[in-house]
Amino acid sequence: ILNVEQSPQSLHVQEGDSTNFTCSFPSSNFYALHWYRWETAKSPEALFVMTLNGDEKKKGRISATLNTKEGYSYLYIKGSQPEDSATYLCAFRDSNYQLIWGAGTKLIIKP
Amino acid sequence: GAVVSQHPSRVICKSGTSVKIECRSLDFQATTMFWYRQFPKQSLMLMATSNEGSKATYEQGVEKDKFLINHASLTLSTLTVTSAHPEDSSFYICSARDLAGGVHEQYFGPGTRLTVT
Numbered sequence: 017i018l019n020v021e022q023s024p025q026s027l028h029v030q031e032g033d034s035t036n037f038t039c040s041f042p043s044s045n046f047y048a049l050h051w052y053r054w055e056t057a058k059s060p061e062a063l064f065v066m067t068l069n070g071d072e073k074k075k076g077r078i079s080a081t082l083n084t085k086e087g088y089s090y091l092y093i094k095g096s097q098p099e100d101s102a103t104y105l106c107a108f109r110d111s112n113y114q115l116i117w118g119a120g121t122k123l124i125i126k127p
Numbered sequence: 128g129a130v131v132s133q134h135p136s137r138v139i140c141k142s143g144t145s146v147k148i149e150c151r152s153l154d155f156q157a158t159t160m161f162w163y164r165q166f167p168k169q170s171l172m173l174m175a176t177s178n179e180g181s182k183a184t185y186e187q188g189v190e191k192d193k194f195l196i197n198h199a200s201l202t203l204s205t206l207t208v209t210s211a212h213p214e215d216s217s218f219y220i221c222s223a224r225d226l227a228g229g230v231h232e233q234y235f236g237p238g239t240r241l242t243v244t
Contacts (some may be wrong), residue, residue, distance in 0.1 A: 058237055
């Protein structure tokens with residue numbers, strides 16, 4: 017059974033602080049790793065798709081890294097802002113194009 | 128970016144009734160749409176994959192007679208929860224794959240919260 021784990025489950029961060037969280041996934045049959053940002057009552061928004069070991073992607077204050085050999089990805093947020101409050105989901109796509117989701121990390125930024 | 132809408136956003140129904148949820152791609156054509164279910168604090172679980180004009184492919188453990196999926200056009204897929212039970216109460220979310228995009232191009236609706244009383 018393929019499993020995608022995200023930690024922590026939830027996180028409170030002071031505005032202005034930087035933070036990061038983890039997505040662990042199977043290290044075999046890897047095709048891609050997706051990160052999504054999901055605000056309540058809105059559609060999940062695609063942040064990054066990473067396909068190569070060592071990939072690093074950046075979008076403004078948010079960045080992500082990928083280690084396919086050990087099966088983990090980190091998402092970093094620099095200088096957290098209240099608008100960063102959301103659930104961050106990762107999803108592992110295997111070589112059969114099957115997408116397996118983590119349960120998400122709920123990020124709450126305290127002003 | 129591409130937009131996917133879902134309707135309704137929230138629905139409460141009584142046990143035994145049926146509920147239909149619509150998923151529309153507003154500004155692109157979607158040959159494939161996916162239906163997910165999420166229970167509180169759990170992962171999004173794929174229920175079924177629907178391709179326009181053909182029968183949906185259901186994941187193991189998902190009853191196709193209970194969760195009827197119709198992908199009638201390139202912009203519309205519907206999920207009907209038949210004879211709903213309280214345990215069907217969940218968050219249902221659809222996503223659509225852009226015809227012109229690659230396998231990575233998948234856009235999500237905002238979801239439908241179903242409560243069965």
